[in-house]
Amino acid sequence: GNKGLWYGELNDDMISFKDGYKEVPGYHDPAAFGELQSKMNWKIRKEEMMTQYEEGPWVSKRGDTYYIVYPAGGVPEYMAYSTAPSIDGPWTFRGRIMDEAQNSFTIHGGNVNFKGHDYMFYHNGALPNGWGFHRSTAVEEFEFNPDGSIPFIPFTSEGVKPVGTLNPYETVQAETMSSSWGVKLDRLDGTRHYVTSIHNGDWIKVREVDFADEGPEIVSLEMLNFKNPGRVEFYLDELSGKPIATVNVDNSNMMVKGAVTPGVKGKHDLYLLFRGGDEQLFDLDWWVFTAHPNMPLIQTKYTADPAPMVYDGKVFLYTTHDEDYADGFMMKDWLLYTSTDMVNWTDHGAVASLRDFKWYDGDNGAWAECVVERDGKWYMYCPIHGHGIGVLVSDSPYGPFKDPLGKPLIWQKENWDDIDPSVFVDDDGQAYMYWGNPNVYYVKLNRDMISYSGEIHKLDYKIDYYQEGPWFYKHGNHYYLAFASTCCPEGIGYAMSDSPTGPWKSMGHIMDRTWRTRGNHPGIIEYKGQSYIFGLNYDIMHLSTFRHHERRSVSAAPMYYNEDGSIRKVPYWLDNVLEQVEPFNPFARVEAETMAWGYGLKTIETGSDIYVSNIDEGEYLKLKGVDFRKGASRFEASVSNSRGSTAYIEVHLDAVDGPLCGTLKIDPSKGFKTVSCSLKDAKGVHDLYFVFKGEAGRDLFIWDWWKMR
Structure with a gap:
């Protein structure tokens, strides 16, 4: 109350009184609430003699003692308190604990205990332009006296000390x-x-x-x-x-x-x-x-629509390719990267392109592919936007791929739904292909993998959040259909079934949709005992611009199943930790286009060869978890420096400015030559940084391969 003090016992519903409410015993007694003074009773609009209590009671209990903290003394108010052995009293006035509020008519407050510390909250007019009823909440820390009384609490300008820390790695x-x-x-x-x-x-x-x-x-x-x-x-x-x-x-x-x-x-x-x-x-x-951003796997090109597969102990990551200059979707070929440790990836260039389909004469539309192996052959299913889904075949996962049909495998000319194929061969040998945006379709493929039997089936029900990009696979006894969820932005949703043809039960999201990326596209594998989900984002492009272009990059993250087969939520790509699954061997020939990080660098293809190019002063190439064993004594590399000035590769451990193990000098040359330098203190397992030095403002050299001895 204000100009009066009442209390009542609440019912368990917390919104009604058990026996009504009544005036607090002793409200008019100076011994309970301070000496009498003349105050205006606005209800009857005349002055009356009242106790110090003004308004805003804050009731609490500490040990066996009840406390009421309240503004007191009229305008301007100070803070006082009274205590009692029972909620029913008798109350005893204990005096002033805070002075009149700074530049404010009132000082409404209350105290709490938090993490073992006692705090008094109140308001004042201390902020710029604060006064009267332009008030702001403040807080001061205090300690109860040994007898349980509250000490006088002065105003401070510095405020209270933190009792914990803030984690900047959570939003x-x-x-x-x-x-x-x-x-x-x-x-x-x-x-x-x-x-x-x-x-x-x-x-x-x-x-x-x-x-x-x-x-x-x-x-x-x-x-x-x-x-x-x-x-x-x-x-x-x-x-x-x-x-x-x-x-x-x-x-x-x-x-x-x-x-x-x-x-x-x-x-x-x-x-x-x-x-x-x-x-x-x-x-x-x-x-x-x-702290350790799980950045996209590839930095030398823009990659999208991951189609990972495991073969012969290695991960083969097929991707689409967004051109560097693209504003919208500009996609002409399909790329391949491989890894044995999930963090260092080797660029194998374009293994197929639109030119492999002689029946299509366009120069754009190489959309999300899928690659599977069967009976020693590799089948790449390629949608060409607006022209159906084609298929290419190769005797090697590295290509070359050839068109065995000379026409689309699937083309429903009445719509544009035929994109994003996903193919899976079940345990009984039956192969299925799912695809579609915004509808979901599937067919049974024949044993030859380039034809199908029966009709094309279209799901006659909706899978919650489904947009495009299905990824069809089996884990344990369950079938899964992961997909890019409702656009835009897209997350990754999924559905489960006990049958390869459904019915499908919507299971929500694997990765929630977020404005941190506009699009997404799943690919899921199990490799060396760990499940991984691949997808896409714009995080490499965002290092140079936030103006939107379709320049995407593939990322990966570990994924885990619950006991019932459902999938645990995966945080956004940057917020995961992608562990290296085995150390990297530097003693075999390593293609220079193998890297964990190479932002700013590019790779170029000349015939069947791939090189690292666009090497500028101060840039670097990083490999993770390189095992030098008992020690590497020499570093050699095949390079071509036709730029006219000497360049250098510095070999550092663990950081760009980490311990320097050696410096390789690269003099101008005609064509490729092998050069080498000695190394020191290169032992054990380290991240390896090749830091490039030379004349600023020009490409320094082209790099083919390297090796440690």
Whole structure:
């Protein structure tokens, strides 16, 4: 109550009183609620003698003692409290615990215990432009006296100390802050909160952010309601010096990211400083750091629509190919990459293209393929957008592939649904092909794998969230149909069945849809005892631009099943850890186009040979988990340097600036030559970095292969 104090016992429904309510015993007694003073009773509009109690009681219990904390003394109010051995009293006035609120008429408050600390919350008018009823919530920490009394609690400007840390590797809502300048908060549709009214020079501070021992590499943000371009700068501990990350924001994409300066570790206060023009910039929804981002597998080309398969102890990853200059879908060929450890991948170039289908004379439309092996032959099922699904055959998984039909295998000319084939050979030898967008179709393939029996079946019911890109397979006794879910953005959904032809039970999502990627496309395998899911995103393109283009990249993540056969949720690609399943051998000839990371580099094909090119000063090629055993003493490589100036390959361990084991000198030459250098301290298992040095602003050389001795 206000100008009165009542209490009542609630029923179990918590919304009604058991026996009504009544005045608190002793409300008019100075011994219970402080000395009498003349106050205005607004109900009867005249002055009355009342106790110090004013309004806003906060009732709590500590041990065997009940407490009422309340604003007292009229306007402006101070904070006082009374205690009692029972909720029914008798109450005893214990005096003042906080002074009159700063620049505010009132000081409504309450105390709680959190993680072993006691806090008093209250409000004041201390913020800029605060006064009277323009109030703000504040908090101070205090300790009860040994006798259970509350000490006098002074106002502080620094606030309370953190009792824990904030994890920056989990999504942090932008409205999470310890203090800020200039910004406001708002909500979208009444539920989704965000930071708004952002102008140049405004900032947010978050305390005790724990980056742990291994620092972040990428920071990602989601923006809303773009108004004007700007940037977000991240600082540690104070708003000065050099930012650890700068993320540019324009209207090309609301999901933005930037690289983090190496070496950020431990606990820090974190500032987000907003920069831009004079007008309001944009709104901020959330931010997150990624310590070891599970970046896409391939960086030298844009790849999409993964079709992984396992053969002879190796993963064969067939992909489509988005051209570097593509705005929309510009796709002309199908690529192949292989790996024995899931992290270092070898580029085998284009193994098939639209030119292999003589009945199609277009130069675009090489969409999502599928490859299976049967009886020593490899069958590639290739949709050509708007012209059905063709099939190619090879005696080797590396190609060359040839068209055995001279026409599409499937083409329903009355619609454009014939895309994204997925083929699986069941345990009884029967092969099935599923495909379709937005409808789901299937047929039984004949033993020759290039014809089918019976009619084309179209599912006459909907699978929840199905959009396109089915991936049909079997695990244990269950059949699965994974797919790209409702566009756009696309997640990865799935359905299960006890039969290869259904009925299919919708099972929800394997990976939730997120604006971190516009599209997705699943491929699922089991390799060396672990299940993996492959898909796609735009994370490589986003390293250079957030303006949307169809320039996609394939990623992979471990996947796990529950005991009932259902699939556990897989986090977004960047948020997974893709473990290396075996060490890499540097003592056999290694094609230079084998790498775990090579952003900025390109690969080129000359006849049947593939080389690493576009090698610039300061770029590097990384391989993970290289086993030097007891030691490598020499490094040799086949290179061609026709650029006219000497270049170098520095051999580093574990980081770009890690221990230097040797430097390979590459003088100008005509054609390829083998050069070598000595190595020191290259022992055990390390990540291997080849760092390129030479004249800036020009391609340094072309690289064919390398080997350690």
